[in-house]
Amino acid sequence: MASYSTNEFRSGLKLMIDGDPCSIVDNEVVKPGKGQAFNRIKIRNLKTGRVVERTYKSGESVEAADVMDTDLQYLYNDGEQWHFMHPETFEQMAADKTAVGDANLWLKEQDMCTVTLWNGNPLVVTPPNFVVLTVTDTDPGLKGDTSCGGGKPATLETAAVVQVPLFIAIGEELKIDTRTGKYVSRAKG
Amino acid sequence: MTQWQASASFELIRLRADTLRTIRSFFHKNNVLEVDTPTLSSATVPDPFIESFQTQYVPLMQTMQTNHFYLHTSPEFPMKRLLASGSGSIFQISKVFRQGESGKKHNPEFTLLEWYRDGWDHLQLMTEVDQLFTLLLSPHLALGETRLLTYEDAFQEMLGINPHRANKKDLLDCTEKIGLANVLDEHEDKDRLLELLFSHIIEPALGKSNKSEQSNKSYICFIYHYPVSQASLAKTCMHKGQLVAERFEVFIDGMELGNAFHELNDVQEQRQRFEKDNQTRKLMGLKEIPMDEYFLEAVATLPACAGVAVGIERLLMIMSQSQHINDVIAFPFDRA
Numbered sequence: 001m002a003s004y005s006t007n008e009f010r011s012g013l014k015l016m017i018d019g020d021p022c023s024i025v026d027n028e029v030v031k032p033g034k035g036q037a038f039n040r041i042k043i044r045n046l047k048t049g050r051v052v053e054r055t056y057k058s059g060e061s062v063e064a065a066d067v068m069d070t071d072l073q074y075l076y077n078d079g080e081q082w083h084f085m086h087p088e089t090f091e092q093m094a095a096d097k098t099a100v101g102d103a104n105l106w107l108k109e110q111d112m113c114t115v116t117l118w119n120g121n122p123l124v125v126t127p128p129n130f131v132v133l134t135v136t137d138t139d140p141g142l143k144g145d146t147s148c149g150g151g152k153p154a155t156l157e158t159a160a161v162v163q164v165p166l167f168i169a170i171g172e173e174l175k176i177d178t179r180t181g182k183y184v185s186r187a188k189g
Numbered sequence: 190m191t192q193w194q195a196s197a198s199f200e201l202i203r204l205r206a207d208t209l210r211t212i213r214s215f216f217h218k219n220n221v222l223e224v225d226t227p228t229l230s231s232a233t234v235p236d237p238f239i240e241s242f243q244t245q246y247v248p249l250m251q252t253m254q255t256n257h258f259y260l261h262t263s264p265e266f267p268m269k270r271l272l273a274s275g276s277g278s279i280f281q282i283s284k285v286f287r288q289g290e291s292g293k294k295h296n297p298e299f300t301l302l303e304w305y306r307d308g309w310d311h312l313q314l315m316t317e318v319d320q321l322f323t324l325l326l327s328p329h330l331a332l333g334e335t336r337l338l339t340y341e342d343a344f345q346e347m348l349g350i351n352p353h354r355a356n357k358k359d360l361l362d363c364t365e366k367i368g369l370a371n372v373l374d375e376h377e378d379k380d381r382l383l384e385l386l387f388s389h390i391i392e393p394a395l396g397k398s399n400k401s402e403q404s405n406k407s408y409i410c411f412i413y414h415y416p417v418s419q420a421s422l423a424k425t426c427m428h429k430g431q432l433v434a435e436r437f438e439v440f441i442d443g444m445e446l447g448n449a450f451h452e453l454n455d456v457q458e459q460r461q462r463f464e465k466d467n468q469t470r471k472l473m474g475l476k477e478i479p480m481d482e483y484f485l486e487a488v489a490t491l492p493a494c495a496g497v498a499v500g501i502e503r504l505l506m507i508m509s510q511s512q513h514i515n516d517v518i519a520f521p522f523d524r525a
Contacts, residue, residue, distance in 0.1 A: 030388045033448045034239075034419065034421055035388070035419070040389070055369055055372045
């Protein structure tokens with residue numbers, strides 16, 4: 001079984017901790033001038049998203065998690081599962097609700113996503129940082145109002161609701177930052 | 190930023206220069222002589238938790254001859270040889286090297302200020318450390334009142350446990366209670382458990398006032414009278430019915446800045462401690478270190494004295510409120 005020594009610890013390294021795949025967020029060497037050294041790490045549980053702290057005696061080894069990030073194209077949702085395809089091998093893969101989570105709000109057919117695989121199965125789906133989505137519903141804005149002062153909610157084609165400026169109308173394409181869930185601009189034609 | 194450029198800002202490169210100048214003038218005023226001892230030496234420290242860099246001396250036009258030399262991890266042994274020869278109080282600012290020590294607060298090559306006070310004990314030296322630190326730090330941050338705490342009191346205050354009397358089971362129970370279960374098992378030496386508790390729970394709280402307190406100030410915090418099993422090169426004494434090591438460490442903002450001893454000058458005891466270190470190394474699967482016979486010979490005439498070693502980079506980190514040691518080193522290990 002593959003494992004990593006504490007000497008190899010760095011941000012992003014994937015480890016198996018308490019039976020769950022985790023990713024190192026922060027690694028700190030705790031070494032007194034005289035005495036035993038430890039590695040204190042902050043880890044994100046990739047299944048639950050929770051961040052916890054762990055300490056290891058320096059020099060110990062920890063089991064590696066067979067976790068891999070792949071870029072896959074989102075195809076469609078069949079009501080239960082979200083289907084993705086590898087752009088070169090055309091291999092298809094289905095992710096369930098737990099793996100997709102909030103990414104559901106930003107998934108648009110044909111868009112490329114990062115799908116984190118654990119033992120070959122989708123664990124987490126991360127949408128692109130920016131997506132372009134069409135407004136399906138919003139209150140009519142005041143004509144000619146281009147100020148940034150006010151805002152209103154707009155529903156997008158994926159059912160996500162974002163705050164947009166008053167001048168945005170139904171049918172417009174908007175650029176959204178998926179990390180913050182915020183409107184960035186109108187998509188440039 | 191590209192890798193060939195300095196990782197420290199010029200502001201901090203200047204701060205280092207100013208700090209070294211202030212230190213030199215402080216010792217000049219106090220009649221402490223600046224000395225220079227070798228970086229390369231034929232022997233090194235056998236401490237099982239300090240690993241030395243090793244290299245070879247090759248005579249000209251020969252490739253076979255290999256005489257092992259070590260890069261010093263501290264100038265302690267040759268400085269004590271000077272004291273034993275009658276130098277009086279001395280200080281040194283030198284680059285030292287330690288294997289494997291790399292991280293936010295560690296660089297394998299770092300700057301150590303080490304000084305010895307002829308005829309003093311560790312408690313007298315503590316006052317001088319406080320004076321120097323206050324001089325260096327007060328222009329940069331508002332310091333609260335300096336605090337002195339015995340190792341025992343620190344454990345009692347923060348963990349409700351007596352570190353001298355507690356057995357391994359007590360300490361393991363304690364690690365479990367505070368979320369550090371399974372880091373070490375019952376086969377580990379008691380000192381490893383103490384070190385785990387100290388470095389994870391006590392140290393982060395030293396020299397930093399509680400958030401609840403109104404004055405959110407950093408302060409200088411001395412921890413003294415360590416367990417005899419952690420005496421290293423310190424003398425021992427009785428304190429409130431407990432045999433303790435005459436050693437202190439100094440902390441600010443949850444970070445260790447220095448370590449000091451009332452220096453052991455008993456040759457037999459010193460040799461035994463080195464032998465014990467080598468036994469521990471053997472058990473840990475580490476190479477044994479040849480005894481520094483020059484040093485051991487000098488210990489016989491070492492006057493009563495106290496010495497301290499202070500990490501200059503750590504001091505600069507406190508002054509500049511830097512979160513990473515690379516911010517205060519022009520070219521840290523990954524750019525060296």
